[in-house]
Amino acid sequence: MAATVKCHLCDGPLSPLPTAVLRSQVTSDCRAWPSAPNLAFCQSCDTVQKLITPAWHTDIQQIYADYAMYGQSGGAEQISFDLGAGAGMARSARIAAWLAGWGLLPKQGELLDIGCGNGAFLKAFGASQPGWTMTGCELDERNKLAIEAIPGVAKLHVGPMAALGRQFDLVVLVHALEHVVDPVSFLASVIPLMRPGAHLLIQVPDLMNSPFDLLIADHCSHFSAVTLSNAVTRAGFVVERLVDKCVAKELTLLCRQMVAPTTEIPEEAPNSDSGVMAAQAHLAWLADLASQAQATEGQVAIFGSSISATWLASLVGQRLQCFVDEDPGRSGRSHMGRPIVGPDQVPANIPMLVPLRPDIARSVIGRLSGLGRCFIEPPARQ
Ligand SMILES: [Zn+2]
Incomplete structure (x- = not known):
């Protein structure tokens, strides 16, 4: 190092x-x-x-x-599946519903979405809070037309945030903070954009539940509830809500500016582990998963077509026959030069690697056992 x-x-x-x-x-x-x-x-x-x-x-x-948002589903936002339930609801709609559920939001207000991407959250929030005016903020203008066409969006801002020259009632950072190389000073730089009493919403991957997040090259911080809460507090905010249930495998945090460094007690984090031990266990398990994929002989299929499947595909190379995805928006497409097919379309003699957390893998394999396909359970956690 x-x-x-x-x-x-x-x-x-x-x-x-x-x-x-x-x-x-x-x-x-x-x-x-x-x-x-x-x-x-x-x-x-x-x-x-x-x-x-x-x-x-x-x-x-x-x-x-070369960033191509949500390439495999042709630009549609990835569906966040309820564990076990099988029913999906887009991540942004869940966050918007969660926010609305707290009853903190006035009927009218102004929202700033920093790192708004292709506008998925702006769309969901606009539908949930039609009285609000929204501004998106991005590094470039590639999605400008699409974003400014979303009902309620005033404009897409490109350039330094300080150049916005105004303040907002709610600022959101959905899957943005983990990309930022100086998160604490970045968070502090958001404060001047917030009206008195305004809220900041942050959503990031939850290190405790996301072994594969460690493999994402452009995610430079891997937060647990403890380290996220500490970073936000150090930047000058008071944490009001911090949950790991709003969206599976994500941390969702709502905070407001600290008025004075006082006796305010932050909400207790859902898990007191800082995440270092979890990361060590994740890395040992990922190494086992890599060994299992390399030890499986001949042609293989890989369940999924996102982060974990892409990583495992890079390890098996030419032996990969296809990706397997239950999301109808993905099957029929291709990824890394291989077809994405539904689980019932995989030849019965091709072993299917399942790069999912063992508990989730077991639930998926159990649910699909009637198909008579050859699933390979991921290694157990040490
Ligand atoms: Zn540090």
Whole structure:
């Protein structure tokens, strides 16, 4: 590890995590990325993170230059499946419903969505709160027309946030903070954009429940409830709500500006583990999953067509026959030069690797057992 690399949240010293056997990564828009992650945790604030080296910056520039949001489903937002229930609801609609459920939002207000992507959250929030005026903020104008066509959107802002020159009642960072290389100062820079009493909503992957998030090359912080809450507090906010249930495998946090550094007690995090031990267990399990894929002989199919499936596909190479996806928006398409098919279309003699958390894998395999296909259960967690 380069001696000069320090924690990108608090400048604390870093301890490396073992990642070499993982061999490759995936970009957040699901392209295989041909290098192992460089992961570490901070000895001061415990945040699990990528090493922000000059090589990392070079990779990131290349990744963002070709970014294709939700490529496999043709631009539609990925459906977030309720574990076990099988019924899906788009992630953004869940967040909008969660926000509305707290009864904190006035009938009218102004929202700023930082890192609005292709406008998925703006669409869902606009439908939920039709009296609000919304502004999106992005790094470039590639989705400008689509975003400004969403009912309730005043404009897409491209450029420094300070140039917005005005304040908002609600600021959201949905799947943005984990990409930011200096999250604490970035969060502090949001405060001048907030009216007195305004709220900030953050959603990031939950390290405790997301082993595959460690493989996403452009995610530089891997937050647990504890480290996310600490980062937000250090930036000058008071945490009001922090849950891991709004969207499965995600942390959703609602906070407001700290009025004075007082006796306000932040809401207790849903899990008191900082995430370092979870990350170590995730990495050991990912190494087992990689070994299992390499030890499975002949042609294989891989269940899924997103992050974990892309990563496993990069390990099995030419032996991959197809991806298998239950999402009708994906089957019939192709990914990495291979077809995406429904579970009933996989030849019965082709073993199907299932790169899902063991409990989720068991539930999926149980649900599809009537198809008579050859599922390979992922290794157990150590
Ligand atoms: Zn730190």
